[in-house]
Amino acid sequence: MSASTNHQLMIFLPQVPDLEGRLFCAPYTYAQLIATAQLSASQLQGHTLAFIDSDDALITAWAVLACTFSGINMVWAANGSDNAAQHASRGADIRLADLTLNNQTTLPTLSPDWSASKHVDLPTHCHDITLTLHTSGSSGHPKAITRQLSSIFAEVDAISTELTPTTAVQIGSVSVRHLYGLTFRVCYPLRHGMTIDQQLCRFPEDVIRALARYERVQCISSPTMLSALSRSQVLDTLDERIETITSAGGLLSDAVREKINARLSSPILDVYGSTETGVIAWRRHTDWRAFPKVEIHLNPQQRLVVRSPWCAETFTTADLAYETAHGWHLHGRADAVIKLADKRVSLVALNNDISADSFVDDVHCFVPQGHQHIAAWVALNTDGVQALCEHGRNALITKLRQRVSQTHDRVVIPRYWRFDLTLPRDAQGKLSQKIVEHRFNQPIRAPEWYEHQHQQQQQPYEITLHATIPLDLFYFNGHFDRFPIVPGVVQLHWALEHAQHYFTLPSSLLSVENLKYQEMLRPAAEICLSIAHDHARDKVSFVYHDRTSQQKYASGRLVFGIRT
Incomplete structure (x- = not known):
């Protein structure tokens, strides 16, 4: 769809009182923003499609106005990743962005020149250009949507x-x-x-x-x-x-x-x-309640049907609803209603029941690919984590299953459970189906480690890593079911893995010296792992300690050499 007819400026930017002094975004006034956009518009002549690449609202406002003044269409990626940028920018012939942001495309980049004059004469007309945005792609590939x-x-x-x-x-x-x-x-x-x-x-x-x-x-x-x-x-x-x-x-x-x-x-x-x-x-x-000029009705399947001046055609949503005395009430999505053992099951209702538990912060129920039963991915709050630590995973599952059984048939009670501190929702509150399936299928054998300090200026070379112990660590299974702790041999294995990753060492671990376990390492513990390499003696000392209190969990020395 190409840029279409001209419109009066008031369609996009009405006369702003005190244009010279009205602040848009510190330190720039509306006058500076418009002047900068006009200057950029003159540099956009001959282009047809601009790829807008920024999370910055000021840069985006400048880009929208520059393209509006010049009459070229715009496209955005679903996110800031390389793949999304390369996919969305196909067909674009220029990129509008701040120069501080890495260019993940082969397009030339235009950035704002904020030195433009503060005094501007507003154009009398602007172009009604098109904007192409991409959905988040939480259920698959991002979908391109074009709007005027x-x-x-x-x-x-x-x-x-x-x-x-x-x-x-x-x-x-x-x-x-x-x-x-x-x-x-x-x-x-x-x-x-x-x-x-x-x-x-x-x-x-x-x-x-x-x-x-x-x-x-x-x-x-x-x-x-x-x-x-x-x-x-x-x-x-x-x-x-x-x-x-x-x-x-x-x-x-x-x-x-x-x-x-x-x-x-x-x-x-x-x-x-x-x-x-x-x-x-x-x-x-x-x-x-509907916004002005929006028409809403229900189709025979009770799905919400929408028509509005800004929606190109009548659109049937996936949301189920019913009318009330004062408007509408949404009660889940059609694609979240599944059939189990010939029964219709609302996963939204199941989510709501579980999330109402005093131990639960967030929940996502789903049917894993290749399975016939429901799984629940649950984010526990502070009380829930404490219950998990004090009574174990099975006791927590029993409590949640009993809650669900009060309002749902037995077939609806989740058979599979996964526990975390948070669910990795995107900015739109959605979960990627790929991430959900990975979390279900792949056991967690180690926390995510983040490098905090890296000191190689002097001997011994030292690395400090941060991590939070997962609630569903694989090694909790069968290891004190009612009182989960990280086994000592697992802590030793993690220290060995990081030593071999960060340092150049002889091929064999010969022995472990001065090994001590001072405190039990529990789910959700926020820890530091410090490892130091004594190159002269081929030894790596390690210590686990609490990130806040500095309480030691374990320490020791790994001795490396060549076996004869």
């Missing part, structure tokens, strides 16, 4: 009936590479002359730091981030700074929504939609 820019700004107008533009600074934890982030973190502020924080808040600590920087904020977030923030006490002290929180990109659980709403003066604005449909509905409590 004018349709996204039409969405912004609908959103503005519930999300009121203010003088608050907008912060965000969702990627501008996806429709939700692009609409709410770029187009919405442009439409209303709001000030933004350009950085993507990837972790709860980033959100908390951003909250502390400004007097008043609008927070554009996701269920995954809000779930993490709900466990932080910092929100209690920063409540007066939060004007509103918007959540979209996935299902926000009732428990998390209620927990955060109880601590804030303004309830969360929960937004329902998709890349295919754009925004559909909103809620602040239980019932969903």
Whole structure:
């Protein structure tokens, strides 16, 4: 689809009061942003498709305006990976990005020149270009969705009936590479002359730091981030700074929504939609209500059917719903309803029942490929981890199975269980099917190790690694079932593996000296492993200790040599 007719500028960027002084993103005003985009637009002449490659909201806003002024279409990748960039950029002839970001394509790169004049004459017309975005690909390969820019700004107008533009600074934890982030973190502020924080808040600590920087904020977030923030006490002290929180990109659980709403003066604005449909509905409590100009009805299978000015055609979603006195209620996805032993089973309902347990923080139920029974992948909270450590895995499974049996038939009770501290959901709150299947099929034989310190300037050479002991470590099986500990021989094996990986050593381990086990190593322990190489004596000393208290778990010395 090529760039189409011209439109008045007000379709995309209405006259912003005090253009010279209105701050878009420190230290740049709207005047500087527009002037920079106009300069870049002149450099884009002759190009047809721009690959936008940035997680930065300021860079993305500049790119959108530059392409709008020049009349060339845009495409985004599903994420920042090499494969996604190479796939999405096929057909593009220029890349728009900050020069600090590595170029994962062969395209020439254009970056903003912020030295452009602050004084600008606004053009009277802009091009209604197309934008191609990619879905997250959680259920397979990312899917390309193409939209008109004018349709996204039409969405912004609908959103503005519930999300009121203010003088608050907008912060965000969702990627501008996806429709939700692009609409709410770029187009919405442009439409209303709001000030933004350009950085993507990837972790709860980033959100908390951003909250502390400004007097008043609008927070554009996701269920995954809000779930993490709900466990932080910092929100209690920063409540007066939060004007509103918007959540979209996935299902926000009732428990998390209620927990955060109880601590804030303004309830969360929960937004329902998709890349295919754009925004559909909103809620602040239980019932969903359609945004203006959105038409909703149910098909015979009770699936939600949507029609709106920004959705190219009537779209049948995979979401099941029923009408209430005040709107709509969603109750799972059609593709999450399976048949087991001739019974229809809602995996969403099963997830909700398990997640309501006092030991559970998150859960994902699924039927593994090649199996006929349900598996549950459960993230335990602090109390759940304590129960696992004190009573063992089997006791925890028995408790959860008993809970499920109160509301479901026996065939629905998960047969397979996996436990972790968190589930690796993406920014949209989704789990990759590939990751889910890998977690089910592959036993965990070691934690993920992260290199913390690497000292090779003097003897002995020393490496310090960080790790968290997995809840489902393979070696817990049969080793004190009711009191899981990491066997000493496994700790010795890990130390040997890392010694051989980091150091050049003789081929054989001859002996272990001064081996001591001072404290039991339990599930969820946050540990450091320090290994030091004495090259002159071909020995490697090691020590496991707690990352916070420095309490030693084990220590010893590995002696290497050549067997004769």
